[in-house]
Amino acid sequence: MTGSDASPAVTATPASAPVTLLIADDDEVTRSGLRTLLAAQPGITVVGEAADGVEAVEQARRLRPDVVLMDVRMPRRNGIEATRHLLAEPAEPAEPAEPPKVVVITTFENDGYVTAALSAGASGFVLKRLPVRQIAEAVRVVAAGEAILFPAALRRMVAARPLGSAEALPKAALTEREEEVLRLMATGLSNPEIAQSLMVSLETVKTHVGNVLTKLGAQNRTHAVVIAYESGLVVPGFTG
Numbered sequence: 001m002t003g004s005d006a007s008p009a010v011t012a013t014p015a016s017a018p019v020t021l022l023i024a025d026d027d028e029v030t031r032s033g034l035r036t037l038l039a040a041q042p043g044i045t046v047v048g049e050a051a052d053g054v055e056a057v058e059q060a061r062r063l064r065p066d067v068v069l070m071d072v073r074m075p076r077r078n079g080i081e082a083t084r085h086l087l088a089e090p091a092e093p094a095e096p097a098e099p100p101k102v103v104v105i106t107t108f109e110n111d112g113y114v115t116a117a118l119s120a121g122a123s124g125f126v127l128k129r130l131p132v133r134q135i136a137e138a139v140r141v142v143a144a145g146e147a148i149l150f151p152a153a154l155r156r157m158v159a160a161r162p163l164g165s166a167e168a169l170p171k172a173a174l175t176e177r178e179e180e181v182l183r184l185m186a187t188g189l190s191n192p193e194i195a196q197s198l199m200v201s202l203e204t205v206k207t208h209v210g211n212v213l214t215k216l217g218a219q220n221r222t223h224a225v226v227i228a229y230e231s232g233l234v235v236p237g238f239t240g
Helices: 028-039 053-063 079-088 113-119 132-143 151-159 168-172 176-186 191-198 202-216 221-231
Strands: 019-024 044-050 067-071 101-106 124-127
Touching: 019 028, 019 053, 019 132, 028 044, 028 067, 028 132, 044 053, 044 132, 053 067, 053 079, 067 079, 067 132, 079 101, 079 113, 101 113, 101 132, 113 124, 113 221, 124 132, 176 191, 176 202, 176 221, 191 202, 202 221
Parallel strands: 019 044, 019 067, 067 101, 101 124
Antiparallel strands: none
């Protein structure tokens, strides 16, 4: 399934286990509304809130949520820096190696901050205007280890930025098939859809995706797609 500016491409079936969620937004009304609405969604438990980026990192490390729903524009530390800080290194050696997943939530899909947040390690982004069921679906999907993309919006945002990772792909030495899989990932296709497109097994696709992430040094699927656009492997307007 490919995405559009209005609807994200969701690349996995939501996990059946309950997902713990931390909501970070500096607007109290928005934060409270999201908490009430998302807590009522099946399979989601909201474990806390944060009013700024510093508090988001502190609360995430204290509460250990599966996912942080991170606003971009917040005081003290914005959502981009909070994401980078949270995902870069554990605060203490004893902390678990696996940090929470981050979903950026923003008002405008053409907000240039969003791509920076994806490069910082966020697993995707959603728009505040989406129906709450779609935001909840995105949270569950990211918790399951997949990604949510708005391919058209992502293409526009990356096209407006300088090529910051142009050396990543040559150094990565991706095989021809791995480059093909990465291009399909960039259109928002899920693993099963890639398998169908290439007429290979799902396990084969998962192996290729894993190799792509490792070779690129990408933190997640979305980060790999950003690198694909920034390197020029995929150009704005590419649809597969």
